Structure formats: C-alpha cells, structure tokens
Amino acid sequence: MRLAEHANQDVANNASNIGALVSFVGQVRDMNDGDSINTLTLEHYPEMTEKALLGIESEAKNRWDIIGSLIIHRVGTLKPLDQIVLVAVTSAHRGEAFKACEFIMDYLKTSAPFWKKESTNQGERWVDAKLSDDAAKARWK
Amino acid sequence: MNINILYFARIKESVNYSSENLDLPSDVKTVTALKNHLSLRGENWANLFNGKQVVRAAINHTLVDDLAAINAGDEVAFFPPVTGG
Numbered sequence A: 001m002r003l004a005e006h007a008n009q010d011v012a013n014n015a016s017n018i019g020a021l022v023s024f025v026g027q028v029r030d031m032n033d034g035d036s037i038n039t040l041t042l043e044h045y046p047e048m049t050e051k052a053l054l055g056i057e058s059e060a061k062n063r064w065d066i067i068g069s070l071i072i073h074r075v076g077t078l079k080p081l082d083q084i085v086l087v088a089v090t091s092a093h094r095g096e097a098f099k100a101c102e103f104i105m106d107y108l109k110t111s112a113p114f115w116k117k118e119s120t121n122q123g124e125r126w127v128d129a130k131l132s133d134d135a136a137k138a139r140w141k
Numbered sequence B: 001m002n003i004n005i006l007y008f009a010r011i012k013e014s015v016n017y018s019s020e021n022l023d024l025p026s027d028v029k030t031v032t033a034l035k036n037h038l039s040l041r042g043e044n045w046a047n048l049f050n051g052k053q054v055v056r057a058a059i060n061h062t063l064v065d066d067l068a069a070i071n072a073g074d075e076v077a078f079f080p081p082v083t084g085g
Helices: A046-063 A094-111 A131-138 B009-015 B031-039 B043-048
Strands: A002-009 A020-027 A035-044 A066-078 A083-091 A114-120 A123-126 B002-007 B019-023 B056-059 B062-064 B075-079
Touching: A020 A094, A046 A066, A046 A094, A066 A094, A083 A094, A094 A131, A114 B009, B002 B009, B009 B043, B009 B075, B031 B043
Parallel strands: B002 B075
Antiparallel strands: A002 A066, A020 A083, A035 A066, A035 A114, A066 A083, A114 A123, B002 B019, B056 B062, B056 B075
C-alpha cells in the first residue's frame, strides 16, 4: 500500500495556540449503485497529485486562519471498511478548521488526480465522476 | 519536437498505453492538435478524442484546456474526470 501525503505543518504538534482539530476520514463502502463491492482500487498520478494537494492546502490557508493541515490518501487496492482518505486541520477556533477541512475534501474530490475502480460480482468498473461533487466544489467560489 | 505522454485510468485501458515518448510533427503545437494527431492512429484513439467522453489534459502536472500550447520536453497527460476521496 502506498500513500500520497502532504502536510503543511504537523497537525499533531503541541502548539498552545491550537484550540481546534477537525478531521475527516473517508472509508470504502460495501455497496455502490446497487452492487456489492469486493475491492476498490485507487490509481493516481503521483507528481500531479503532490502538486494538487499542495495547491489545495495552500488555498485553504489563504482563505481561513488555520494553523496546520494534513492530507493522507491511500492508493492501491482497498476493501470495504478500509480508510481511503484523512484530512485534518488545526486552528485557534473551530469554525475555521471545520470550513477548511470541508473545503479541502471538496477540492480533493474534484481536482486531485485519483481514480477509483470497483470490483463487484459483475466484474470491474471505473467509477464515474459525480455532478454532486462539482456542485460541492462550486459552493466555495 | 519531442514530448512524453502519460495515460491514466480508463483512458490508459482503452488505448492500451500507459506512457510513450513521441516526436511531434511541427504543426502539432496545442492539446487539440495533439488529440487530432493521436486520433489518426485508429478507431479506439479516434473514439477517445471524438468529444463524446470527457478527456482532461495536464501539461507538466497542471490541468490545462485544449488551447494550451505544447513545448518540447513537456509531459502531457490524458485522463478522465477524477474520482478520489
């Protein structure tokens, strides 16, 4: 299992100005579009992924008063209940960290070069991009 | 000029290439021109770039539109809309 990871500052540091740590973990569901999922395989474009995650974190830092952030995204073959992605953000007060965490996830889902392929009892299939994810990103314009 | 091209996800599977190094004719200077040039390779390539499916392009790890200019030594990538997270 490989990881695509970027942190602009260690979120686990003990800086006394941190008053909030908000995190999101995405995990593999056992059903999608009515079919049971055996495995989910994530492909990525390593150099561009690194650049995209760096850009998303930098934009989050421009927009909100956050102290640190961490993104870990797994690639390779996963199974239901496995964790796919972690986003963690620290700030002095909760509001900034909540918003920045959601912003990072919305941008990651629509801008970072990862692709999911599901293996079901019917065979393998690539997951299609969702319009609802584009709409979620558009909220932040 | 000489460029590297990478293909990802379902596009990689449909053309059966993950990467290649290619010498371009001198009139191929944009992403659109490159798509047209690759479409000459056969039906599966032409189908990929006929506009019926969304094919995103990146140059040197930055997402670009079809009018973007290609320069010697660039890394051009073609891939479907992303589905991570």
